[in-house]
Amino acid sequence: MHAALFRQLYRIRRTEEEIARIYPSDKIKSPVHLSIGQEFVAVGVAAALEPGDAAFGTYRGHALYLAMGGSLDRMMAELYGKATGCAGGKGGSMHLVAPEVGFYGASAVVGTTIPHAVGCALAHSLRGSDRVAVSMFGDGAVEEGVFWESLNFAVVRRLPVLFVCENNFFAIHSSLQRRQPATSITERVQGFGLPTRCIGSGDVLELVDASREAVAAVRRGEGPRFLEVHAYRWKEHVGPNEDWGAGYRAEGDAAPWWANDPVRRLGESLPASERAAIEAAVEAEIAAAIDFAEQSPWPAAEALFADVWAGAESVT
Amino acid sequence: MHAALFRQLYRIRRTEEEIARIYPSDKIKSPVHLSIGQEFVAVGVAAALEPGDAAFGTYRGHALYLAMGGSLDRMMAELYGKATGCAGGKGGSMHLVAPEVGFYGASAVVGTTIPHAVGCALAHSLRGSDRVAVSMFGDGAVEEGVFWESLNFAVVRRLPVLFVCENNFFAIHSSLQRRQPATSITERVQGFGLPTRCIGSGDVLELVDASREAVAAVRRGEGPRFLEVHAYRWKEHVGPNEDWGAGYRAEGDAAPWWANDPVRRLGESLPASERAAIEAAVEAEIAAAIDFAEQSPWPAAEALFADVWAGAESVT
Amino acid sequence: MSAERRLTYSQAIHEALAQEMARDPAVFVMGQGVDDFKGCYGTTRDLARDFPGRCFDTPLSEEGMTGVAIGAAMVGMRPVHTHIRMDFVLLAVNQLLNIAAKARYMYGGAVSVPLVVRGVIGRSWGQGAQHSQACYPIFMHTPGIKVVAPTTPYDAKGLMIQAIRDDDPVLFVEHRMLHFQRGHVPEESFAVPFGRARVLAEGHHLTLVAISHMAVEAMRAAALLAAQGISAEVIDPVTLAPLDLDTIVASARRTGHLLVVDHDWTFAGAAAEVIAGVVERLGAEAGAVRMQRMGLAPVTCPTAPNLERLFYPNPQSIAAAAFSLVGGGGSWTPEWMDAPEIVEFKGPF
């Protein structure tokens, strides 16, 4: 398992580092929200899922898309705005999607996909399926009323959904304590009477265990569960740079997270040769994906008018 | 105090009974949501307020409007759609308003006035005033995301607002257990870290005490508080009739509330002569209000175009 | 024989829902009160009994429940989400415009949202400011969501079936005063295609394009006008997006006069679109048609009965406007006609 998890983590980390490297070239003409430092959250949760399960995420979605098994080539092409992108070049970094692996899409409006996961769980429940839906969102999303509405309905109907709050303590430049009460997110959710757990360690293995336990219970029909996972964003909110000088957070706060970096730690736990093989394979895959993106064609002009409606009709 | 409370309770009860009596005549051409059986909630809370405090309510708003000191004449005229109504006949039963006594208005969209009370409290806080804002809403409003958004902000900013949830266990024909988790509303709110209290007794005196304690703390700057008050709606959701035959609730559930009727109980605690005097005065006041409403003129045709904009300008 | 089968608009919607639920297990109905004894004006009555688990009540969470419906639709279900008042759909605009209307496009065709949102609109018994709005222009304006507003029981059934089968999100607009109107409805399942207006009455002096319940009022106005020797063609657009401009333009070109009567404010609304669309389509010939809009007074809806009467277009005011548009000389005050469905309505709310 360690090798597989490391591969996932390393692949996401390096992919995003490459995105940051490429970004100043203006080849990626759209905002990117990097998960560098937080990859373990998506990786740890996705490791607990089975085929047929589904996940719904956010604009900070490269990690979840890849952890769910989305094509790296098509993601990179999407960032470049190419026809071969997972959204045909029409969605960009904020709207990754891969229904073929159960990733039903990312949205740039905070909180909006939370009820979609619940609706997917409702569909599973109406169909008598034992598949599970996962909703991943940030600490900021908890402030949107739709989170509480979604939680309420999921609990009332005992739906097979796992809520995962990726708490990185900031929404853009605004710290958690400026936006939310002193009680923890988990404490507030507990009041709704569902099992919750908070993982503050940054340990991907602990998260995998917790996710497996939670997903198994949800799959058994025990109703929704909630996980809060602490993490830290290493880059600026949007874009390829660091922003320690901006003044809204202290570089020192990041130090424990750097020291604790799950990518490095898991890598170190592997035999050197195994690790080197994984790294080499991933590097080759990323280089190929960038190449794929660069070589791919732009969408044809007609693509502008495609995909508005299901049929060919023009409506407005 | 008992006499004053009884007067308020009796006045609201009898006013609404008169509305129910008049309603089949079609003189009141707009939906009415009666508080019969629940009057003690508005009365108990309003008894804790001082001049300059403010309250925000719902379409089931006759009780709060009157408890805050709104003019009975103008309320009755408003129900009749007359020019002398508190909203000039343009709002009807669902949009009572009386800023002169701190009642900033009722809305027909569930949950909408909750953030207004918080905004009013914000204004008090920005001005350094020690006035308090009260938000009254039903159990159904707790399902709207805006409730949680409002609660969150009030706690973060420690605003001088008292939230009062009037829990009558139904939203239209839908029972609480179909709509919300098994945990109580109070338990769910507690997670936000503010002091809460739930009054299940239907006892107006207990509620007055609880409200005074809560309002005093809020006024001292201790931040928001939350009260849940159980009550029971005796009439149909909207309209003048009973609806025990409709099948969505059992008449037996109402029995304890009838037995416990605070209007009757408080009345019985008064000396007979004092009670009789209050009743006679209230009956005369109600008769006069009905007469006022019936005699008042319709709004002039020009009133159609007034009050859209602050200035005289026509915009669209 | 089938021509004699008459149902109310409410029954027609009910029949469409029941037939589609029987046909396709992916179809389900959700919304506040859909399973209660009133059954949303009867449109959902007994569906919860006949289709266990597939017609259910929801919490009071419009934004969240719309998102839930969207999520279910994304994975292949066909929800019909019912709102007893369109005004409450204003709580769900974010989910409908930012997600439902955009999902297919922003995901490059990978995701569909086959969702029907029913919104009940319109006057009745002093509903006032927040319980009477039409709101459809909001949805017409944004690509990716269709808007239909049937007037007859026949169209209500056929368009509901079409809306459910359609792979795009559809806003289904129902006027409360139409629910108990009766008309011919075949028993068998049938779909009415989107984008076709109906000519309710033929005429040659002027074209009345009238939306939703205004089509009923316009037919009454046409009767008043006929008595003055003015022959009005009455067109019900039926679907607002897509809009059948062809039928409207052909009629307007023929009559030379176009009065658009909306059950909504005119400013930046559906009636503005009809006029602008006709003008563009006619191009250099636009001068051959006199055009005008008519709709709600540009104010919030009042509850006082006398003001409410002035707020809405009615057969009298429509006929008077039409009369002056065609240049009918002198001053004519058409007689007041009470609409029975409005006079008789006192609930259910």
Place this chain on the structure above:
Amino acid sequence: MSAERRLTYSQAIHEALAQEMARDPAVFVMGQGVDDFKGCYGTTRDLARDFPGRCFDTPLSEEGMTGVAIGAAMVGMRPVHTHIRMDFVLLAVNQLLNIAAKARYMYGGAVSVPLVVRGVIGRSWGQGAQHSQACYPIFMHTPGIKVVAPTTPYDAKGLMIQAIRDDDPVLFVEHRMLHFQRGHVPEESFAVPFGRARVLAEGHHLTLVAISHMAVEAMRAAALLAAQGISAEVIDPVTLAPLDLDTIVASARRTGHLLVVDHDWTFAGAAAEVIAGVVERLGAEAGAVRMQRMGLAPVTCPTAPNLERLFYPNPQSIAAAAFSLVGGGGSWTPEWMDAPEIVEFKGPF
């Protein structure tokens, strides 16, 4: 001398806010990130420092915080609620339309809501489906809320001051590509009244009515057209509700050609209103003016740069449409003009 004082649009808004906050203690600024180091494109920078407690960050709760602003306004405060993207205002439509726009009327004049809502609109750097919408027709359509969309720094300052002082709710529309445009702005406080369009360039062959950033693009188109001997009058409506139809009608009547260029979809939108309003106002003379709309492609906004270029009107496409509207013979393909503010923009987001 004052004529030489040039500010950016962003600085002009900042100056308006600071001057009004200094003048009236009831004025305060709230919104996500308004007190951070980016200060909403600089428009709110340092206000938190200069006016302690009166410029503050909020949780991510658009509906709730809009309600909070409304509640504060009801009791006499004058909040300026800032949204870094108009798309997020879609979460608050219920509070804005069901409450802010209606409070005065449904409470019979007893309550005012002097609220300013700032919404940043428009393209930039592949913002895509959910970060680029204009949304103003939603608000234009409903009585009780005003909508302004200034184009120049001068108007940005003067209209912000007017909006804050106005006793009605006002939606203040700012295009991201305008924030760093420069222009003359007097230092003293001044208010620009609502309801007056500006003629940005005089001309006699056709009238270009262009909204928000499209006014900048239309001026470029006018330059292309001038080189072809076509003289375009460019009108910036400045305020969308109220709309200054007088100025537009007078110009269109004179030029005989009206092209409305919107930074939004045309269907049931602002451009439809302009056309319908002009048609009604001209009445029997409407045939003397050729009219047409132009706006976003009727699709969701894509992120691929080549598609985004096709999605928006640009000087070239505006000039070409104008050329064919005035009946310019033959085929003319105007040269492509890159807009510097678009090419240079790469954030801040």
